[in-house]
Amino acid sequence: MTDRLRDKIIPVTAILAAIVVAWYAGSYAMNAPFQRDLDRRAGVTSTTWEFVAKTMSQPKPTLPAPHQVAVNFVENTFFRKLSSNRSLVYHAAVTLSSTVLGFAFGTILGIAIAVCIVHVVTLDRSLMPWIITSQTIPILALAPMIIVVLAAVGITGLIPKALISTYLSFFPVAVGMVKGLRSPELTHLDLMHTYHASPGQVFWKLRVPASVPFLFASMKVAVAASLVGAIVGELPTGAVAGIGSKLLSGSYYSQTIDMFAALVAGSVVAVLLVSLVGLAGRITERVMGGRPA
Amino acid sequence: MTFLRILPWQALLALVLCATALLNLPLVVTDAGAAAGTAWPIMALLAAAALLPLLRLPRLFEAAFLFVAVHAAAWLLIAAIAGNEGGATASFFALVAASWLLAWRLVTVLSRMRPRARGLDILLRLLVPALFGVWLLILWEAIVRGAGIPFILLPPPSLIGLRIANSLPILAADVQQTIFKAVLVGYALGCAAGFAVAILADRYMFLRRGLMPIGNMVSALPIIGVAPIMVMWFGFDWPSKAAVVVIMTFFPMLVNTVAGLAAAGAMERDLMRTYAAGYWQTLFKLRLPAAAPFIFNALKINSTLALIGAIVAEFFGTPVVGMGFRISTEVGRMNVDMVWAEIAVAALAGSIFYGVLALIERAATFWHPSVRGG
Known part of the structure; x- marks a missing residue:
């Protein structure tokens, strides 16, 4: 069991975690220019953390953050009627x-x-x-x-x-x-x-x-x-x-x-x-x- | 009835079909209701070809006569139906079937030949599948024309060939856009990235253990689905298609190269150790050459994947040039012959791509048993 943990589970989880982190970083980098543009037009100045959070919650982002995809997937898989066009x-x-x-x-x-x-x-x-x-x-x-x-x-x-x-x-x-x-x-x-x-x-x-x-x-x-x-x-x-x-x-x-x-x-x-x-x-x-x- | 035992079943059936055709003349009915086409020379050719085994000629003569007779018959049949599409009678189809059966007989005779000379053997190995392909086209042409299938649904091969000849500039521009820009750039980048990551994964055990299960799983996923996203990110022109190709070719290269790097035997590795060779020396002198068959396998798989990726990505939006663009718009305008022309070009490009890789492989892995054993 420990062999399996060391040889498979830990490396795979580590790589997957690295992918998710890279994904978040990528979605910040790709969504930031548009968000900056929006903020400038609205005349809003936000702290760094608020800004990061905003890039991760756009309705039509360039690269959606993993949690947005996960929420959408779970919602449209488990909480829709099967006959619905969005299911x-x-x-x-x-x-x-x-x-x-x-x-x-x-x-x-x-x-x-x-x-x-x-x-x-x-x-x-x-x-x-x-x-x-x-x-x-x-x-x-x-x-x-x-x-x-x-x-x-x-x-x-x-x-x-x-x-x-x-x-x-x-x-x-x-x-x-x-x-x-x-x-x-x-x-x-x-x-x-x-x-x-x-x-x-x-x-x-x-x-x-x-x-x-x-x-x-x-x-x-x-x-x-x-x-x-x-x-x-x-x-x-x-x-x-x-x-x-x-x-x-x-x-x-x-x-x-x-x-x-x-x-x-x-x-x-x-x-x-x-x-x-x-x-x-x-x-x-x-x-x-x-x-x- | 000894001749019944000498004649092969294809010849017997062809004779029966010739007799049926004789009872159902004329061959072709024109729109005006008149009979057209002379069936006699065709029937004479086919009957002679069918009765040929009775003479017990050498195989080579039999094959040569069959070759000439069936192709002349096919030529005459198609010449009779051209211009009178849809006017074929039962007699026409019986004769088409008879010539196809005799062509099968020809292929059977050819596949049983075992010539001593090596050159002749290779020629025969090429001729047999070539005949099969030619007869596929002949049957396609004869059936489409004979049954009067509207050309807008399924054009006969001769029209597709004509269309290719007439629109060479358009086809060349599409090939330039799709293959020389999107496919080649994406293929080179994707394969190089897959190779580099494979070397890294080979160096670091942890990375390999983490990446391999993921890589194996990804190979089953419908990666082609990223195409619309890439089109959104990189715009309509070829970079977005190249990006799809990079993603599609990366994982097969990674998985195969890692598998190949593990292929060098323990004995050879021990030998390198006794020479006090370092990691990189062992890699370049022993393990990469040993991995070459696996790497070439990945390169071949990727050649098809790259073409598919680029063409399908163009379905999601392109500038007004490119093979996928042409296919999707001409389908919309019901110019099916142009679509077939594009597909024929894509098939040719795919086969050339694959063939070039196979030739390079033969030259690079000349030591491998599968090449050496010939």
Whole structure:
């Protein structure tokens, strides 16, 4: 326990505290010029401490102080009705629904592609290079077009956003699963051969179990990517609902505190999703009889 | 029925599709209701290509003939439909499907070849995916034109190519603004800062223990969300985009470099100790070279992230030039072909960026097993 305290908790807390202190200093430095201007016009002279306090309580600061963001976040998360347009839970739920839908599609598609690539030589030689190349392409640039074109055809709402998430999340899963399905060593494959196992048996009894750790590792990457896809997908819809639209409307009206609170909400969702996938991975491995390495 | 056993399934299916096409002639109906397009040469080509295995020619001849036949057939099909968009009959789609199946057969034949010469092998490894890409474009063109999908929703590749050729000055200005200013400056600053902090974190245990969990967590966060804030702070021009890129590239570089610096083996470190090498000597002569594969991995990940960051940041406000600006405004004006042109340029830029990094990596880490083993 003391080891854990010394090796992890104290250093992390210290760094976080340093970040918060730097944040306060930054918010004083960035808000001070505007506050000085305000004071001069109002003809107010304030003591140093009053001035510092004022820079930390502007309604639309350049850089909101951490406590302003925290208050806004807590207020909009816990003290609003869920149907309210200001409730962060509502916006997070909108983003979460398209993230999860897109992630599910993407994972299924990625696994299917990986299974095909591992079993068909033609696809391995022709499709795999494209999957790798596609990782070098800024796919997110497609997002506005997908949304607008699908809206022109009459498809709006959840599906277009989920498609962007699907698109972002299936690459990591496909690449990870190809690696995983190929991870059994030659000796293991030879052993299956001596058992006279059919290709189906080799697949289900050797390749699939061997690929599970790879699957969950790449699913963690995929779920983070699909959240980014959902947030960017909300931008061109004209700020209706979701964390992305909250950011956009915040930037229209320079409501920095709202924007930071939305960012915090997005980060909380990301951490929750990644840890859920990690937890599912650990449970699956335990159920399958894996031993902690 | 021995020939049924000799013919591959793609060829059999292609023959069936040719027969279906024969029953459903004409190939294309013009707006006036007249039949257009001559199906005979296409069918002759495809049938010959499908029946080719019966002659038991050497693989190379078979591949060469298939190559010529399927591409000539595709060319004729697209020439027949061009100008009569939306007039395709079942016969047209059957022939498109037949030529695609034979193209698949061609790729199968090519992927089974194992040439002895190294140069030929590399050529084949490039040709197979190139064919796949070409056929994706051919199918896109044939289906969009054949089914008469409005070009405003999904333009065929030929129109996108035309648009790229016609608007080179605009595209060049956008690339100049987004890639040469925002992406490159932000990328250099972000990677350099990540690297410097990683060296510091390596020197001081406390810093490393504190920063690593944070860095790992941040990599999962939607950092792209800081884009509107940066636009507010640094204005509409490229510095705000560069700032987004700096933030997006910093953490992958930090995490990978720290991991890489731990990669040098205990034996090698002991050797350096027996030489009485100092911290900095060990760092430059042993640990940084050992970390190079990790650092290059981060540089490659960051090349994509930097492009995405700069383009998405431009969605939040820009001067009237830039790739993200062009994409968002042309989408609003329903100039979808210009959007596709911009995306094609972005894809090309991303691939070149990545490719250059991969080449530098091969040159710099020539000693690494993954490069040496070739």
